[in-house]
Amino acid sequence: MALPGNINRTCLSIFLVLVFSHIAASQTIVETLPGYPGKLPFKLETGYVGVGETDEVQFFYYYIESERDPRIDPLLLWLTGGPGCSGFSAIAFEIGPVGINTTSFTGGLPSLKLNPYSWTKVASIIFIDAPVGTGFSYSTTVEGANTSDTKNAAQIYTFLRKWLYQHPEFIGHETYIGGDSYSGITAPILVTDILKGLEADVHPIIDLQGYILGNPVTDNYIDNNERIPYIHRVSLISDAYYEAAKLQCHGDYVNIEYNNTLCVTAMQNIKECILQIKLTQILEPQCAFTKPKEPQWDVRSQEANTLEYLKAKRLPELKCREFAYALSYKYMNDKSVQKALNVREGTVKNWARCLKDFPTYTENIDSTIDYHKNLSTTGMRALIYSGDHDISVPYLATLEWIRLLEVPIFDQWRPWYVDGQVAGYQSKYMNDNYRLTYVTLKGAGHTAPEFKPKQALAMVDRFFARYPI
Numbered sequence: 001m002a003l004p005g006n007i008n009r010t011c012l013s014i015f016l017v018l019v020f021s022h023i024a025a026s027q028t029i030v031e032t033l034p035g036y037p038g039k040l041p042f043k044l045e046t047g048y049v050g051v052g053e054t055d056e057v058q059f060f061y062y063y064i065e066s067e068r069d070p071r072i073d074p075l076l077l078w079l080t081g082g083p084g085c086s087g088f089s090a091i092a093f094e095i096g097p098v099g100i101n102t103t104s105f106t107g108g109l110p111s112l113k114l115n116p117y118s119w120t121k122v123a124s125i126i127f128i129d130a131p132v133g134t135g136f137s138y139s140t141t142v143e144g145a146n147t148s149d150t151k152n153a154a155q156i157y158t159f160l161r162k163w164l165y166q167h168p169e170f171i172g173h174e175t176y177i178g179g180d181s182y183s184g185i186t187a188p189i190l191v192t193d194i195l196k197g198l199e200a201d202v203h204p205i206i207d208l209q210g211y212i213l214g215n216p217v218t219d220n221y222i223d224n225n226e227r228i229p230y231i232h233r234v235s236l237i238s239d240a241y242y243e244a245a246k247l248q249c250h251g252d253y254v255n256i257e258y259n260n261t262l263c264v265t266a267m268q269n270i271k272e273c274i275l276q277i278k279l280t281q282i283l284e285p286q287c288a289f290t291k292p293k294e295p296q297w298d299v300r301s302q303e304a305n306t307l308e309y310l311k312a313k314r315l316p317e318l319k320c321r322e323f324a325y326a327l328s329y330k331y332m333n334d335k336s337v338q339k340a341l342n343v344r345e346g347t348v349k350n351w352a353r354c355l356k357d358f359p360t361y362t363e364n365i366d367s368t369i370d371y372h373k374n375l376s377t378t379g380m381r382a383l384i385y386s387g388d389h390d391i392s393v394p395y396l397a398t399l400e401w402i403r404l405l406e407v408p409i410f411d412q413w414r415p416w417y418v419d420g421q422v423a424g425y426q427s428k429y430m431n432d433n434y435r436l437t438y439v440t441l442k443g444a445g446h447t448a449p450e451f452k453p454k455q456a457l458a459m460v461d462r463f464f465a466r467y468p469i
Contacts (some may be wrong), residue, residue, distance in 0.1 A: 027166065028342035033098075035331065036112040042067050042097050042120060046341045049166070051158040056144035059128055059159050060136035060343070062087055063167075064097060066124040074174045074209070074464050076123045077160055079130065079190070081181025081217070081447070083152070083363070084355030086135030087127030092328055094180070094449045095119040095456070096127065100331060102324045109334055110327040117453035122461045123176075126163065130156050130186075133360055136338075138347045148362040153189035157197065164204045171204045176464075177211045180447040181393070184216025185363075188371035195378060210381030210435075212460065215393045215446045219367040221254055223397045228253045228270065230394035234282060237273050245270060279392045281445030287320035321450075328353050369401050375434070376407050382436040383463045387444030387451055388424065395440055402438055407431050416459075416469050423455040426469055439469060 027047040031039050043065035048058045066073040080090040092099045097118035101111045119125060129135030131152040132145060139145040147155065164171050177194070179187045191211050198206065217223055232242035245266040249256060256263055278286045331337055332351040375382070384402065386395035411428035416439065424440040441448040441455050449456035462469045 026342075030340060030342070033112060033340050034334065034336045035101075035109055036098065040098075041114070046343075048344070049159050049162045051155045051162070052144055054140075056141045057132045057139050057155060058137060058344075058347070059130055059132070059155070060087075061129065061159075061163070062091060062096075062127040063163075064091075064120045064125050064127070067097070067118070067121050070124050074123050074176055075170050076119070076125045076176045076178050076212070077156075078125050078127050079156070079177070079179030079183040079186050080127070080134075081179065081183050082134065082354050082358070083131055083149075083182045083186070083361055084134050084352075084358045085181075086332075086351070086353055087129050088135060088328070088332060089325075089353045090127055090180075093324065094447055095125070095453075100324045100327045102327060105327060109336075110331045115453065117449075117457040119449075119457060119460055121457060122464055124170075126160075128156065128159065130159070131361055133358065134355065135351060136341075136343050136348050145360045146362075147360065149185050149365040150189060152361075153186050153193055156186070156190055157193045160194075160206070161197075161202075161204060164206070168204075172207050175206055175208050177208070178213070180214035180216065182217045184213050184218045184393075185365055185368055187211055187213055187216075188368040188375065189365065191375060191380070192371055195375075208380075210383070211375075212383045212385075212463070214385050214448050215387055215390055216384065216398065217393055218372075218398065218401050219369050221367075222400050223393050224254045225252065226394050226397035226400060227391055230396045231270070231274060231277075231391060233396070234389075236277060236282065237270050241266065241269050241273070274391075277391070279446070280390060281321075281387075281451060282389050282391060283443075284445070285320060287322050325353055369404055372401070373405055376405050376431065376436070377433055379433055380435075381463075382434070383439065383460070384436065385439040385441060385448055385456075385459065387446055387448035388440045389443060389451075390446035390448075392446050399438070402429065402436065405429070405436075407434060407436060418455050418458045423452070423458070437463065437469060 026049075027045055030044040030046055033040060045063040046061065048060055051057045051059065078087070078090055078095070080087055090096060095118060097115055097120050098112045099115050101113040104111055129137040131147045132139050132155070177187050177191050188211070191208070194206055194208050198208070228242070228245060231237055232239070245253065245263070248260065248262040248266045253267065256267060258264055276286050278284050329352070384398060386393070386398050388395050407429040408431060409427060410430035411426070413425055413427045415422045415424070416426050417423055422442060424442045426437060426439045429436040429438070439459055441452045441459070444451040444455075459469055
């Protein structure tokens with residue numbers, strides 16, 4: 001939704017600054033970062049945006065300008081999962097331009113390396129530490145620290161509106177909402193809130209084009225129940241074990257009646273087969289240091305306790321993705337790094353990549369399928385993708401809830417390619433008002449860009465360009 005031609009953008013910017021002068025701007029252009037040699041080859045801005053009646057919630061953000069052409073490339077607001085994972089996690093391990101360099105670590109402050117497949121090659125991206133209490137975001141009041149799925153989405157909507165007022169060049173700019181993992185709950189709620197705001201003529205005008213979700217948590221029952229068919233499909237359990245569980249548990253592997261001993265026995269056989277299988281990528285080593293008694297279904301509980309290695313001068317020989325996660329704690333809690341990012345001193349005691357415990361957060365939405373159904377009656381474009389080696393949110397679960405939307409299939413399941421090689425598979429769904437593209441990334445885990453960055457960049461670049469994936 002573009003601005004009318006007779007409105008002068010300069011005058012509008014001055015007007016908005018006057019009207020919203022009570023909004024305390026807190027923005028810093030970061031040209032250098034500890035651990036990176038020389039000036040950063042991209043524009044990085046960090047800052048805080050306050051939301052709430054008294055701006056008691058202070059959201060920290062990282063804005064990275066498109067490295068191609070920010071004037072015409074889309075603006076993407078990216079929500080990291082969890083709930084409780086920092087925006088820096090998405091920058092360093094998923095779709096951002098820099099990451100933690102594990103190969104050169106010999107003690108001290110970790111160094112940074114460039115990601116040649118950053119999504120900032122094709123879009124300007126806002127990474128936000130949300131919900132409040134995540135990363136460097138904080139509350140000035142005890143009450144303000146309490147939030148939930150719906151409250152967090154509403155607060156992020158306010159954040160985006162205020163951020164746009166502080167960056168008026170993006171008002172009316174083509175915009176997308178994106179996220180992965182638990183953001184499959186938050187993002188559809190946020191998109192719905194924005195559309196309601198547009199209907200009510202809430203300003204600023206956000207030219208919302210659609211949303212992007214990767215390995216998305218969507219429905220508690222479906223996401224959990226489809227894990228058993230998935231681990232059978234990828235040959236982690238035998239046909240006999242799967243057929244026994246399907247028969248004795250009646251296809252319900254979540255609501256198990258414990259007096260149904262045949263079902264309990266069948267599920268126990270399955271659990272023993274996957275005790276040492278990594279939840280987020282079935283082909284990578286499980287780096288837990290003690291043998292678990294139960295499968296670690298929760299992504300947060302499966303992340304290895306590697307913080308003890310922070311004092312070591314080098315990482316263990318076993319190549320575990322979790323060791324890079326551990327180094328991010330060492331990097332982001334360094335005072336020189338926080339000073340470079342202009343983090344407010346004393347507001348956050350310890351930065352965490354992802355919170356293991358989040359007592360101030362209430363998960364009050366069990367399913368966002370109805371949100372997606374409502375969005376399927378709008379003019380939205382949706383890109384939903386899955387790493388096909390992920391147990392935590394298996395692609396079978398995502399396909400199941402997409403089927404429940406009852407949007408007709410426009411293009412049947414078929415391969416898509418990068419450099420002449422099969423990068424995964426896709427299907428397209430379409431009605432008069434809605435376009436949904438579903439994509440798998442072959443060999444990727446949770447979340448897909450971390451494992452297949454080149455293919456993920458090609459996918460999103462084609463989506464933004466409205467080019468067939």
